[in-house]
Amino acid sequence: xxxxxxxxxxxxxxxxxxxxxxxxxxxxxxxxxxxxxxxxxxxxxxxxxxxxxxxxxxxxxxxxxxxxxxxxxxxxxxxxxxxxxxxxxxxxxxxxxxxxxxxxxxxxxxxxxxxxxxxxxxxxxxxxxxxxxxxxxxxx
Numbered sequence: 001x002x003x004x005x006x007x008x009x010x011x012x013x014x015x016x017x018x019x020x021x022x023x024x025x026x027x028x029x030x031x032x033x034x035x036x037x038x039x040x041x042x043x044x045x046x047x048x049x050x051x052x053x054x055x056x057x058x059x060x061x062x063x064x065x066x067x068x069x070x071x072x073x074x075x076x077x078x079x080x081x082x083x084x085x086x087x088x089x090x091x092x093x094x095x096x097x098x099x100x101x102x103x104x105x106x107x108x109x110x111x112x113x114x115x116x117x118x119x120x121x122x123x124x125x126x127x128x129x130x131x132x133x134x135x136x137x138x139x140x
Contacts, residue, residue: 003074010139011070014132015063021131022062025124034116043113066132069095073136080137087137092130100125 025031038044047053073080073091080087104122107113 007070007074007140008067010074010136011067012063013139014070014135015058015066017135018062018066018128018132019058022124022128025127026120031120031124034120038114038117041112041114041117043111044117065099066136069132070136070140074140077140084134084137088130088134091137092126092133095129095133096126100129 026035039046080090100122103125104118107121108115108118
């Protein structure tokens with residue numbers, strides 16, 4: 001039970017890091033200005049309720065994926081040997097490869113989402129993947 005709780009806590013902490021760092025990456029003046037310019041794009045959804053958007057983004061975009069990643073990493077962790085940096089690098093590459101790259105190509109191929117925003121998504125998503133990997137490698 002203690003191991004289960006440790007995995008839950010690690011996933012929760014990783015989700016908080018993901019969400020806070022994501023807020024910094026996306027709400028900073030430079031990126032916010034780029035998104036603001038493209039709000040009228042047909043591939044860009046505008047939420048009527050900002051609190052609902054933020055809550056949905058946290059639960060679906062950060063908490064659930066980080067909990068899943070924490071449990072997967074807890075099962076795979078014996079295969080991750082070496083320093084914290086090496087573990088973070090390996091896990092970060094796996095997360096980015098599985099989560100960000102397919103999402104980027106899906107959006108690029110199937111939507112009219114602006115290319116500039118897609119580039120921001122892949123860069124920020126990769127940074128967030130490595131941040132979550134670092135937290136999970138450190139805590140688990």
